[in-house]
Amino acid sequence: MLRFYYHPLSPISRRVWIALLEKALPFEPILVNLNGEQRKPAFLALNPFQHVPVLVDGDQRILESLAIMDYLEAKYPEPSLMPQSPEAIAQTRMVQLVTMNELTTKLPALVMAQVSGIPDEDILQHLATGFGFLQEQLGDAPYFGGDRLSLADITAGAAIALMVRLGVSLTDYPALEAWHGRIAARPSWQQTEPDAEGFSVWQRWVSLRIKRFQRQKART
Structure with a gap:
């Protein structure tokens, strides 16, 4: 079965999540907690760049959302999500x-x-x-x-x-x-779709990352 490593508040993960659902493919969703789990050896073995999503299909591992969606379209062409002309x-x-x-x-x-x-x-x-x-x-x-x-x-x-x-x-x-x-x-x-609480969590997460980056930049 396909294994889908994701976080529900990641808009980039959401692209792949929607594609999997639209194609009605069975998959195992594996939540990656982005408060540090992405830096642990188990996930780094899947993605050394420390971000989601990742798709594993047997021995095949695919990073980056566009590459994953292209892979799904090529290997599981029905229903098609890519026009032909x-x-x-x-x-x-x-x-x-x-x-x-x-x-x-x-x-x-x-x-x-x-x-x-x-x-x-x-x-x-x-x-x-x-x-x-x-x-x-x-x-x-x-x-x-x-x-x-x-x-x-x-x-x-x-x-x-x-x-x-x-x-x-x-x-x-x-x-x-x-x-x-x-x-x-x-x-x-x-x-x-994230609920109101999840959306607020995502907003806070983004703003904290930006503020942290700005502080680090100010020190240099």
């Missing part, structure tokens, strides 16, 4: 990489802005550019790439769900807002 494949990867490089990287700043109560206008403008791009890619389709959920929806959805909970509005992007409501209603999203 070259254009749709390129669009899927574009949406994934824009989400990871341009949107997910702004989550820490959004958390700190919510803590301080002072919006970061530069970050909001950057997100507006990203949302505009995603709405353009979505077009009139219910999902990125067509009528069926894809890896693009999973990657973008896991990030945007957090941004909405952090107070970012999608009102200016009606197609994207409708898409967000559509995926949020899926059982896989509801099963993996």
Whole structure:
């Protein structure tokens, strides 16, 4: 059976978690407590970079969420989460990489802005550019790439769900807002959505890590 090493509050773990559920694959979830367990020898043997998720399938060990999702798609192709045309494949990867490089990287700043109560206008403008791009890619389709959920929806959805909970509005992007409501209603999203307490824990964890990094940087 597949073994899935994860933490339920990790948005990066959530991508893989949703993919496993959407594919209806049996797996053993193995919680990695990120208050130090990720630095213990047992987990370092799986991932020397000390982060989740990790997927183990027999003798095969896969790190990094995109690599894991690609592996699941190649080895367990039904139901498919990857469109087949070259254009749709390129669009899927574009949406994934824009989400990871341009949107997910702004989550820490959004958390700190919510803590301080002072919006970061530069970050909001950057997100507006990203949302505009995603709405353009979505077009009139219910999902990125067509009528069926894809890896693009999973990657973008896991990030945007957090941004909405952090107070970012999608009102200016009606197609994207409708898409967000559509995926949020899926059982896989509801099963993996952190409750209010878990979301608060994640916010505190992110803000503490940022403050710790800022103190260390100030000392150098």
